[in-house]
Amino acid sequence: MHKNKGISLLFTFLGGIVLLFILAPLAGLLIHSSPSELAETMRDKEVGNSIALTLWASMLATIVFAFFAIPLSYILARNEFKGKQLVLGIIDLPIVIPHSAAGIALLTVISQQGVIGKAGNIFGMEFAGHTSGIVLAMAFVSLPFLINAARDGFSAVPERLEKAALNLGASPIKVFFMISLPLAWRSVLSGLIMMFARGMSEFGAVVIVAYHPMITPVMIYERFGAFGLKYARPVALIFIAVCLVFFILLRFLSKPKNDA
Amino acid sequence: MLKVENLHIKLGDFHLSDINFSVEKGEYFMLLGESGSGKSVLLESIAGLFKQNKGEIFLNGQNINKTNIQKRKIGLVFQDFALFPHYSVEENIAFPLKIRKYKSAIIKDIVDQLACEMNILPLLKRKPETLSGGEKQRVALARTLTLKPDILLLDEPLSSIDVSLKGELRSLLRRLNQKGQTIIHVTHDYEEAISLASKIAIIQDGKIVQTGTPKEVFTHPKNKFVAHFGGIKNFYEAKLEADPGKETTKACINEYISFQILTKHHEKKGHVLIGQKNILLSLVPQHISTINQYKGTIKEIIPARMGVDLIVETGVDFYVSVTSDSVKTFNYAEGQEVWVAFNPSAVKFIPD
Structure with a gap:
């Protein structure tokens, strides 16, 4: 060239x-950020608890919704059906709508008067203002990342391998667990990490669904609003460092094999 | 053993229609057709991986249309082998046994025995990506044979194998068949069919146009397509006209040309074929006894595996085989005027 x-x-x-x-x-x-400020913030129990809550809520959102999202990704990768484009559009919806609006929409269904809220009440569960609400808000905005990555992964698995496994006597469920999933694992894992990373950095939807208990992005906003930049900065820096660890892990895992 | 009745398959632009054939136990049945003629889909349909639009498939007298893929006892080896890349060779071969929860000692025995038979024992710990085409083919065969299928379906098994290894694999397939394994093999390669098949069926435009032993099919091709498949290029529609008082019979090809042939048939419609090696080519008319001699023009010169093929236009196109030396000696060139000649006994008449 x-x-x-x-x-x-x-x-x-x-x-x-x-x-x-x-x-x-x-x-x-x-x-x-001065080292003394950082050290002091790291000792701050409130910050530690908030980071732990953020990581925990995002991990829970990822694990719980993976059970639903991975089979959906497989269906989308393997089947052509009427309305598939509509389904794909619905999946991408959380990416395009403002997350504060997503939070409002979510709140209408998980509040005491909402459908999910009422259903939760039966089992003694509350969402708005609770960790479970944070989990739902994080899942809502981050699900497209898992579904799309897993769908790409399953699409890349040659269908012939699945047909060969069926012909060799495997049931469809065994084909999924022994052939399709292991061969798509890199993409599925990337999707899981992306969903997890996206979930823990969410602010807009979570702040509307649950200001308290306080996840770190909300805490950064709160400290900035109440005490100013000086107090928000070290929390932001520590949280960015945590996010970076997962970001590096993601890049490492999604790196294609050189010998492929 | 296997009977396919009125099978219809429609997939996108192409379709298979009214497919009927039967395969007996121990037979080596070859389905011969051009690439993209639907042969692979037909195999997948027999294996239960593709649902036919219409028609019945019987195995050992039982209709298996609704039988689960897993219970059909039909093994399919895919054209690209479809080895599982995340498993070792050993795990690939053991796969069908593992999912049936065989004990590991039994799995090991079966895998070792098959690996020995297929000559792949040293490869057991390797991953499929490190194997050659021939090795992959043997692994795929071993994996399919673990289940002792009633019928082994092979989809173009030699198409991605190096020429040097083809002979070896053909022997392996022949040996398998001689041991009693019923095989249905699809290919587009006429030589493969000749060397292995006990019975062949030719697919043209989504239909089986002729079935029989390779000898029956290629010595009595029913149409031009079958003849071409068998490497017979001088194949023409003909109408016999009795020539009273003559030993030979006149075969009219078109309004411009007719051949004198030796046949017991009279006033019949059919086809005539002439082996291209039986046609003599010269620059001037030959003073020989043959009565079939025609002036024509060289239309095309095509290098062949052995020598050179020339297409000579005389009113019909004749394919003539000559050596490369003759082309040089006589300076044959496209557009040149030449003479073709052949004996009446070199022409074979196949009645409709």
């Missing part, structure tokens, strides 16, 4: 600005 050096330089410069735009605020956060 013919390479134009001038264009290449210009594009590198423009791309560099974008990268700087992403990195500068994060670097600023790091530079402006």
Whole structure:
């Protein structure tokens, strides 16, 4: 391919600005936070509990909804049916609607007067203002990431392998667990991590469904509103560090094999 | 053993219609058809992986239309082998036994025995991605044979194998069949059919157009398609006209050309075929006894596996085989005028 050096330089410069735009605020956060502030925040029980709650709620949302989302992804990957495009559109809906609006919508069904809220009442469960509500809000906004990634993974498994397994005497459920799922695991796992990561960084939907107990994104907002930037910054930095761990893990797992 | 009756399959643009054939126990049945003629779908339909639109399939006298795939006792080896990439060779072969919850000692015995038979013992711990095409084929065969299927279905089993290994695999398939394994094998390769099949069926435009032993089919092809499949290119529709007082009979091909042939038939419609090696080519008319001699033009020169094929247009197209040396010696070129000649005894008449 013919390479134009001038264009290449210009594009590198423009791309560099974008990268700087992403990195500068994060670097600023790091530079402006003093080690003593960070150490003090880390000792703050409220912050620790909030991070634990955020991780726990997001993990629960991911695990519980995976039982429903993974079979749905498989159906979407393997079957053509009337209204499939509509179903795919519905799945992507949480990505496009404002998350605060999603929170409001969710609140209408999980509040004491809502359908889910009433059903929960029967079992003594409350959602609004509770961890279970946070779990639902996180799941609502992050499910598309799991479903889409898993669907891509299942689509990439050659159907012939499943047919071969059926011909060799495996039942459809065994085919799923012994062939389809193990072969799509990398995509499914990526989807699970993406859903988990997206869930724990959610603010808009959660803040409407449950201000308390306080997940970390809400806590950062609360500290900023009540005490200012100085108090919000170290919490933000610590939470970003936690998110980065999962982000690196995701990149590592979703990296294609070099020898493939 | 297996009987397919009035099978109809429609899939997108192509369709198989009115497929009828039967396979006896121990037979090596070959379905021969061009790529994309629906042969693979037909196999999948017999195995129960694809639902036919119409028709019945009987195995050992029982209608298996509604029998579960898992209970059909029909093993299918896919064209690309469909080995499970996340399992080792050993795990692949053991798969059908493992899901049937066989004891591990029995699984090991069966796997070792089959691996020995297929000559893949040293490969057992390897992953499929590290195997050659021939090795994959043996693993796929071993995996399918663990279940001792009543019928083994093979989808183009030699198409992705190196030429050097084809002979070896053919022997393996022949050996399997000689041990009593009933096989249905689909291919587009005429040579494969000749070397292995005890019975063949030719699929053309989604229909079986001829069934019989390879000898029956290729010595008496029913139409041009079958003849071409068998490598017979000089195959023409003909109408016999009695020539009183002559030993030979006139076979009219079209309004421009007729051949003199030796046949016991008179005034019949049918086809005539001439082996391309039986046609002589020369630059000038030959002073020989043959009465079939025609002037024509070289339409095309095609390098063949052995020598060169020339298409000579005389009113019909004749395919003539010559050596590369003759092409050089006589400077044959496209557009050149030449003469073709052949004996009446070189022409075979097949009545309709």
